[in-house]
Amino acid sequence: MFVVIAKAITTNKDKKREEKMNFQTNMDWIEPADRIQILPPYIFARLDKLKAEATEKGVDLIDLGMGNPGGPTPEPVVEAAVAALKNPDNHGYPPFEGTVAFRSAIANWYRCRYGIKLNLETEALALLGSKEGLTHLALAYVNPGDVVLTPNPTYPAHFRGPLIAGAQVHSINLRPENDWIIDLGEIPDRVAEQAKIFYFNYPSNPTGAVAPREFFEDLVAFARKHEIMLVHDLCYADIAFDGFRPTSLLEIPGGKDIGVEFNSMSKTYNMAGWRVGYAAGNAKILSGLRTLKNNLDYGIFAAIQAAAATALNLPDSYLAEVRERYRVRRDFTIQGLKDLGWNVPKTLATMYLWVPCPPGISSTDFALSVLEKTGVVLTPGNAFGTGGEGYVRISLIHKCDRLGEALHRLKQANIRYQPELVRA
Numbered sequence: 001m002f003v004v005i006a007k008a009i010t011t012n013k014d015k016k017r018e019e020k021m022n023f024q025t026n027m028d029w030i031e032p033a034d035r036i037q038i039l040p041p042y043i044f045a046r047l048d049k050l051k052a053e054a055t056e057k058g059v060d061l062i063d064l065g066m067g068n069p070g071g072p073t074p075e076p077v078v079e080a081a082v083a084a085l086k087n088p089d090n091h092g093y094p095p096f097e098g099t100v101a102f103r104s105a106i107a108n109w110y111r112c113r114y115g116i117k118l119n120l121e122t123e124a125l126a127l128l129g130s131k132e133g134l135t136h137l138a139l140a141y142v143n144p145g146d147v148v149l150t151p152n153p154t155y156p157a158h159f160r161g162p163l164i165a166g167a168q169v170h171s172i173n174l175r176p177e178n179d180w181i182i183d184l185g186e187i188p189d190r191v192a193e194q195a196k197i198f199y200f201n202y203p204s205n206p207t208g209a210v211a212p213r214e215f216f217e218d219l220v221a222f223a224r225k226h227e228i229m230l231v232h233d234l235c236y237a238d239i240a241f242d243g244f245r246p247t248s249l250l251e252i253p254g255g256k257d258i259g260v261e262f263n264s265m266s267k268t269y270n271m272a273g274w275r276v277g278y279a280a281g282n283a284k285i286l287s288g289l290r291t292l293k294n295n296l297d298y299g300i301f302a303a304i305q306a307a308a309a310t311a312l313n314l315p316d317s318y319l320a321e322v323r324e325r326y327r328v329r330r331d332f333t334i335q336g337l338k339d340l341g342w343n344v345p346k347t348l349a350t351m352y353l354w355v356p357c358p359p360g361i362s363s364t365d366f367a368l369s370v371l372e373k374t375g376v377v378l379t380p381g382n383a384f385g386t387g388g389e390g391y392v393r394i395s396l397i398h399k400c401d402r403l404g405e406a407l408h409r410l411k412q413a414n415i416r417y418q419p420e421l422v423r424a
């Protein structure tokens, strides 16, 4: 077996040598694998460069681009981590699939929120952040050429993971007139028959859209009919407003038979830098991901898992505080945008506003021009797939004073939605 592999490697390298006679001097015979080269360009690169230039010039940037919550991790979480850090028992390799305390906290979270019982051993898996798991799941399940369904626009890992794994990604365009909810009727039968995995995410990053329970039921029926694995990203489960309660795939009858759900500590608990998240759901699907990860990493530092368990067990009053924080920012920003001619519907969840660009300007050009004129950073919608063209995403990650300053700068620079209409 090893001989065969060695031979294949030699053959590829020989071919490259024949193609490039000067390989010894300029190293151009070293190229990233195709799976890296096929990835769509990283939209943030140009923005990052302009951000760096502006900062160098002394511009006071207001970064509403990243989904990186401002503010500290809750004090009890930090304290739990410090105590765990000082305990030498935690200094060795951690229990691979997650500590019992963390997995119990995950099970407890599902029991309290959704009345779902999870098997600690097989139905919960600790991750180095949910992005890691979302991406590796594709590597664990996709063979080159397999069809993967994703909404468009969506969080980039939902299509970049499958692309790295060699999938043919079939993206389903989302539309404002459908409230950014996936229309299953738009998926051709032929594609549905071929599809192996369906990634989806409600409440949604970047659109802020939520889907009703009936959508989840329809999707489970669709996936059962066509034998498709469902992968739901529920990382905004606890950032919802006005009494709205996001649906879990696992609470839908049959959902756990064919799907898994990913969850993040980063947003709700201001823990983006800690790199910890988890997946829950179908034991068989999780075992494939676990096997891949067994070969890639050694799990998460136990002190960080202690922190994550503490966070999941925080009292509901903490969650109420988080919701109120983002609700206030949402209302404040929507009102401010209204004064500039934008009519942005109230979101029921997430920490984002999904805002149309003024007519006639692309997402990238609009975001770059706003940055140049005001020092306010927005994310161009096409960073989330072609379906995001024509929109920018505003992250409500700063307090109202900074959001107010950003809105004030837009006004000063006369950046409005359809200025002609406003003037008339």
Ligand SMILES: *Cc1c(COP(=O)(O)O)cnc(C)c1O
Binding pocket: 067, 128, 129, 130, 131, 132, 155, 201, 204, 205, 233, 235, 263, 264, 265, 266, 267, 272, 276, 277
């Ligand atoms: C932020 C975000 C993630 C990544 O979360 P981590 O746990 O920090 O890796 C995953 N999915 C969505 C939809 C997100 O917005």
